[in-house]
Every structure is written in C-alpha cells, then in structure tokens.
Amino acid sequence: MNLSQEQWWEQYQNDTNAVILDVRTEEEVEEKSIPNAINIDIYKGQEFLDELEKLDKNKNYYVYCKAGGRSNQACLLMGQIGFENTFNLLGGITEWEGPVNE
Template sequence: MADLSQEQWAQQLKADENAFLLDVRTEEEVADGFIPNAKNLNIFKGQAFVYELEALDKNKNYYVYCKAGGRSGQACALMNQMGFENTYNLMGGFSEWTGEVEE
C-alpha cells in the first residue's frame, strides 16, 4: 500500500492503463459526488465488503478513496492482506479532491 498525496494519486491514476478506481464511502456520501468511473463498495458492509473485494481482479492497480483517507487506508491494508499487490490510498480523501467530480 502506498499513501499518495492528491497530486501524486491523480497523476499516477491518469497514467495507469491498469487502474481500477475504488470508492469505499457510504451510498449517502457518494450521492454528494464522486470521482468519474469509480466503483463504490461500502467498507461499512463488513463481510459483504470482503466478498465484493474477493470478486475483483487482483492484477489491477487499485486507487482507493473515502471521505478523508482513513477508511481507504484500512481498505488498502485489507486488500493487501487478501493478495492485492498494488493499492494506492488517496491522502485527504474526497473532501480535499480538486479534480473532476460527477454529481
């Protein structure tokens, strides 16, 4: 897992042809806006969240974010334990995101 600044995360994501964008916020938070092309898996769903992660391709590079960076850091650590090799946590999360947003 790597904790990346907003700028590093955005630049790396843009250049990565094997990227998978993962939003681990609640559905209510996602309703306030999200980064385009992000897949939402709510980390608060517990075991259901783990099952959803197991269905993902472990060979992708995962760019993970939440509201402030805490939950996405936990998600990255969990994913690494599950065999995902490349996870990148967005420090500061969506609340500090200045890039493109979909409503």
Template sequence: MDLQQDQWWNDFQNDENAVILDVRTEDEVSEGTIPGAIHHDFYQGQDFLNALENLDKSKNYYVYCRSGNRSGQTCLLMNQLGFENTFNLIGGMNEWQGPTV
C-alpha cells in the same frame, strides 16, 4: 501506499491497469464521486469483504473515501488478501480538487 492528491490522480491517469475504488457510504457517494469509480461500502462488513475478494487482483487500485481513513484501512486489507498495488488518496474527498460527477 499513501499518495497525495496530485500524484494519486496523475498516476491513475497514466496507469492502463488502474481501477478507482470508492469505499464511502451511499449517502456520501450521492454527494459526488470521482469519474469512473466503482463503489463498495466499507461499512457493509462481510459483503464488503466478499466484494473485495471478487475484484481482479492483477489490477492497480486507487482507493478513496471521505477523509482517507477507511481507504487506508481498505488498502491494508486488500494487501492482506493478495492485492499487490493499492494506492490510498490522502485526505479523501474532503480535500479532493479534481473532477467529480
């Protein structure tokens, strides 16, 4: 599900079963991340797929990238892998106004 920034962040903060997933490259991550995010690089091919498969499917995943494209694709992929609750951050880090570390 694609969510605007305010709803994405508010839903995450009120979700006791939430995980933030950053699917950007290492270089992008070095520019700053959303606090508490776990990182798996979308461009790592089979390693990326393996990493997704190892995630807890009972959690709710709030996914972001630089612009919202890779994270949107990741949400679709995760849904195909059996994840029921994935939430894509529209606009990604390009438009992020929330906290970063």
C-alpha cells in the same frame, strides 16, 4: 501506499491497469464522487470482503473515501487478501480538486 492528491491523480491517469475504488457509503457517493469509480462500502464488513474477492487482483486500485481513513484501512485489508497494488488518496474526496460527479 499513501499518495498525495497530485501523485494519486497523475499516477492514475498514466496507469492503463487502473481502477478507482470508492469505499464510502452510498449516501456519500450520491453527494459527490470521482468519475468511473467502483463503490464498495467498507462499513458492510463481510459483504465488503466478498465484493473485493470478485475484483481482479492484478489491477492497480486507487482507493478513496471522505478523508483518507477508511480508504487506508481498505488498502490494508486488500493487501492481506492478495491485492499487490493499492494506492490510498490522502485527504480523501474532502480535499479533492480533480473531476467529480455531483
């Protein structure tokens, strides 16, 4: 499900079962990231899927990337392997105005 910046952050803050997932590269994460996010790089292909399989599928995943494309793809992939609740951050970290690690 695609959520606007405001919806995504508000819903995350009120979700006791939430996990933030950053699907960008390590280099991108080092530049700027959302606090408490898990990083699994979608460009790693099979390794990305292997890492997803280690996650708890009963949690709610708030997924982001740079602009929203990779995270949308990640949400679709996660849905195919059994994750029920994934939320894509529209606009990605490029449009993010919430807290960051820099």
